[in-house]
Amino acid sequence: MRKVRAAAAPYLLALPAWIWFAIFFVVPIAAMASVSLTTGNLLEGFQQTFSFSNYAKAVGQYHTQLIRSLIYGGIATLIMLVLAYPMAYWIAFKGGRRKSMYLFLLLLPFFVSFVLRTISWGFLLADDGILFGPLKSAGLLPGDFHVLATDVAVIGGLVYNFLPFMVLPIYVALERVDPRVVEAAYDLYASRWAAFRKVVLPLSLPGVFAGVLMTFVPATADPVNARILGGTGNTMIGNIIQTEYLTNNDYPTASALSFTLMAVLLVGIFVYARSLGTENVLEAAAR
Amino acid sequence: MTEIQAGTEAAAAASGAPQVPAIELDGVVKEYLAHGEVVQAVKGVTLAIAEGEFFSLLGPSGCGKTTTMRMVAGFEEPTRGVVRLLGQDVTNVPPNKRDVNMVFQSYALFPHMSVWENVAFGLRRRKVAEAEIRRRVGEMLEIVDLGGREKRRPREMSGGQQQRVALARALVNRPRALLLDEPLGALDLKLRQAMQIELKRIQREVGITFVYVTHDQSEALTMSDRIAVMNDGLVEQLAAPREIYERPATAFVAGFIGTSNLLSGAVDRVESGCAVLKLGEHGRVLVAEASQRAGDPISVTVRPEKITISTEEPSGDISAVRGTVSEVVYLGLYNSYAVRLADGAEVTVFQQNALDSSSTAERGDAVWLSWQPHHSYAIGS
Numbered sequence: 330m331r332k333v334r335a336a337a338a339p340y341l342l343a344l345p346a347w348i349w350f351a352i353f354f355v356v357p358i359a360a361m362a363s364v365s366l367t368t369g370n371l372l373e374g375f376q377q378t379f380s381f382s383n384y385a386k387a388v389g390q391y392h393t394q395l396i397r398s399l400i401y402g403g404i405a406t407l408i409m410l411v412l413a414y415p416m417a418y419w420i421a422f423k424g425g426r427r428k429s430m431y432l433f434l435l436l437l438p439f440f441v442s443f444v445l446r447t448i449s450w451g452f453l454l455a456d457d458g459i460l461f462g463p464l465k466s467a468g469l470l471p472g473d474f475h476v477l478a479t480d481v482a483v484i485g486g487l488v489y490n491f492l493p494f495m496v497l498p499i500y501v502a503l504e505r506v507d508p509r510v511v512e513a514a515y516d517l518y519a520s521r522w523a524a525f526r527k528v529v530l531p532l533s534l535p536g537v538f539a540g541v542l543m544t545f546v547p548a549t550a551d552p553v554n555a556r557i558l559g560g561t562g563n564t565m566i567g568n569i570i571q572t573e574y575l576t577n578n579d580y581p582t583a584s585a586l587s588f589t590l591m592a593v594l595l596v597g598i599f600v601y602a603r604s605l606g607t608e609n610v611l612e613a614a615a616r
Numbered sequence: 617m618t619e620i621q622a623g624t625e626a627a628a629a630a631s632g633a634p635q636v637p638a639i640e641l642d643g644v645v646k647e648y649l650a651h652g653e654v655v656q657a658v659k660g661v662t663l664a665i666a667e668g669e670f671f672s673l674l675g676p677s678g679c680g681k682t683t684t685m686r687m688v689a690g691f692e693e694p695t696r697g698v699v700r701l702l703g704q705d706v707t708n709v710p711p712n713k714r715d716v717n718m719v720f721q722s723y724a725l726f727p728h729m730s731v732w733e734n735v736a737f738g739l740r741r742r743k744v745a746e747a748e749i750r751r752r753v754g755e756m757l758e759i760v761d762l763g764g765r766e767k768r769r770p771r772e773m774s775g776g777q778q779q780r781v782a783l784a785r786a787l788v789n790r791p792r793a794l795l796l797d798e799p800l801g802a803l804d805l806k807l808r809q810a811m812q813i814e815l816k817r818i819q820r821e822v823g824i825t826f827v828y829v830t831h832d833q834s835e836a837l838t839m840s841d842r843i844a845v846m847n848d849g850l851v852e853q854l855a856a857p858r859e860i861y862e863r864p865a866t867a868f869v870a871g872f873i874g875t876s877n878l879l880s881g882a883v884d885r886v887e888s889g890c891a892v893l894k895l896g897e898h899g900r901v902l903v904a905e906a907s908q909r910a911g912d913p914i915s916v917t918v919r920p921e922k923i924t925i926s927t928e929e930p931s932g933d934i935s936a937v938r939g940t941v942s943e944v945v946y947l948g949l950y951n952s953y954a955v956r957l958a959d960g961a962e963v964t965v966f967q968q969n970a971l972d973s974s975s976t977a978e979r980g981d982a983v984w985l986s987w988q989p990h991h992s993y994a995i996g997s
């Protein structure tokens with residue numbers, strides 16, 4: 330009896346988590362899946378008709394924004410990776426006793442709301458704002474120069490907002506690399522570059538993997554940056570879902586789009602995990 | 617300094633020709649800045665290690681063994697002094713350009729690589745041809761008895777196996793010298809003893825200079841050609857194991873290596889080359905080869921197993937002191953006696969367990985202890 334109870338203990342302890350997961354994840358997903366197959370409108374109500382055509386219609390109508398979101402998310406993730414890796418490397422290996430301070434600085438922006446920060450970037454980048462205004466009147470920039478409402482502004486915003494989520498997992502992975510193992514590489518005739526490429530980089534790949542997941546998914550689905558920093562030509566799928574849901578009250582279309590986005594991201598993650606998350610890459614890096 | 621030269625000469629004489637030492641440290645000092653204070657981890661080490669030698673750095677934890685080793689490997693630059701490999705000054709040469717390899721205390725295997733890739737790492741960096749790599753790695757894995765396990769990851773192996781991978785990974789490069797920092801420290805006693813024999817065999821097989829760091833005196837004594845006993849950043853004695861054991865140069869060495877008894881007093885007279893020191897009313901200690909003269913203070917060490925216990929007063933030109941047995945510990949092969957002398961000093965005596973147990977002394981017995989003059993060693997303070 331005691332044995333049974335001891336064996337059950339971990340499950341019992343995990344029960345609140347499971348309940349939380351069921352209520353706040355499984356139920357909404359199921360509800361959304363159901364809504365995505367209904368027809369009707371807000372006034373007359375939605376009927377479950379299993380109309381899978383909702384998906385075809387939504388994707389047909391909004392594939393431009395869907396693809397654009399994936400491209401923006403992808404580019405932003407790549408830029409973040411390029412920026413974050415050296416930052417994480419520097420903090421982990423050169424940070425010395427100030428490591429925690431640098432990490433705190435990295436997280437400092439989180440003390441201000443995400444939307445507010447994005448809006449202030451809007452002010453900064455405004456055509457005649459505090460940054461470009463003086464430069465333009467000084468004749469250093471042409472009068473029609475603008476950043477706001479371009480790809481650059483939206484991708485820049487995504488990079489700015491999600492960068493810490495890339496830095497942190499990479500930092501954690503680098504921090505866990507045993508310095509003796511790196512020394513062993515030097516001892517075995519590796520140059521600095523070879524030691525990095527053959528030992529440090531492969532050992533930090535789990536962090537890179539996590540960082541990419543933690544930034545690509547929210548960046549691709551993000552509606553805030555495109556709305557505040559983008560123009561009409563920069564609309565992302567997140568904006569469409571929001572509009573369909575809140576403005577047009579077209580719940581089936583919004584749900585179908587959400588599911589499509591989720592499916593695309595899941596497939597992407599799966600392919601990515603198969604190619605990068607497995608030992609194949611490590612094996613290749615070892616050569 | 618003198619014993620260092622003696623050591624090098626001995627090694628040179630053995631090979632019949634003067635030889636450039638594989639490793640030379642010349643007045644090497646290493647200072648660290650810790651919390652704004654200068655800490656001298658190594659306070660001035662000068663030594664020469666001959667090619668093909670099994671050389672040990674022995675000393676208590678924190679005496680500077682690892683720091684010394686890391687300066688030879690190139691991970692630390694000496695604050696002062698010169699490091700030479702085969703006569704070449706390498707003091708400022710980075711580790712990847714030094715022809716020595718290190719076996720780390722924690723092995724430091726590459727966790728993301730198979731055993732095979734770990735061992736091939738050094739050869740790959742040196743751009744050795746692939747066929748040659750295959751041959752040498754295969755050969756080395758056979759030597760360390762890991763054939764058939766080349767696809768394993770380090771974490772899938774036992775401590776002893778990881779140890780052998782670390783050894784193979786370093787040896788496969790055929791370095792001029794192999795540096796081993798307490799390589800057996802993480803293994804249990806049985807495995808450690810097996811690996812000691814294994815290491816000696818491998819060293820004979822490959823003929824590479826081994827520099828072996830350990831705090832385990834028995835390990836150093838059984839494996840080494842020569843030992844440098846370190847204490848507090850300095851070499852206290854550098855000599856062959858037997859010499860270190862039988863003739864400790866300092867009180868520290870005497871105390872650190874095995875069990876040793878320390879007796880102090882003043883030289884009473886010098887008789888036929890032996891300094892005689894009086895202990896108590898009837899006690900005398902004869903010291904062969906002492907440079908002290910009558911009246912000089914002297915400290916003498918004697919090993920517990922050199923002492924004989926008897927109930928009658930021994931005669932002849934030998935050391936003889938009186939005492940009372942205060943403790944007897946049965947240790948299987950031998951008994952260990954603690955004998956308290958009249959002046960309060962305690963002497964440890966090991967007596968082999970004879971078939972006839974009538975000779976054993978009991979607690980409280982008044983006994984005589986005796987030993988030969990050449991088993992007493994006068995030591996520097």
Ligand SMILES: Nc1ncnc2c1ncn2[C@@H]1O[C@H](COP(=O)(O)OP(=O)(O)O)[C@@H](O)[C@H]1O
Nearest residue numbers: 648650655657676677678679680681682683684
């Ligand atoms: N990087 C360092 N910074 C400051 N002090 C150090 C450093 N490395 C070693 N020391 C000090 O130097 C002394 C010798 O250390 P070490 O060579 O590791 O000794 P051992 O290997 O004999 O145990 C110790 O007192 C240690 O605290």
Ligand SMILES: [Mg+2]
Nearest residue numbers: 678681682683
């Ligand atoms: Mg050490």
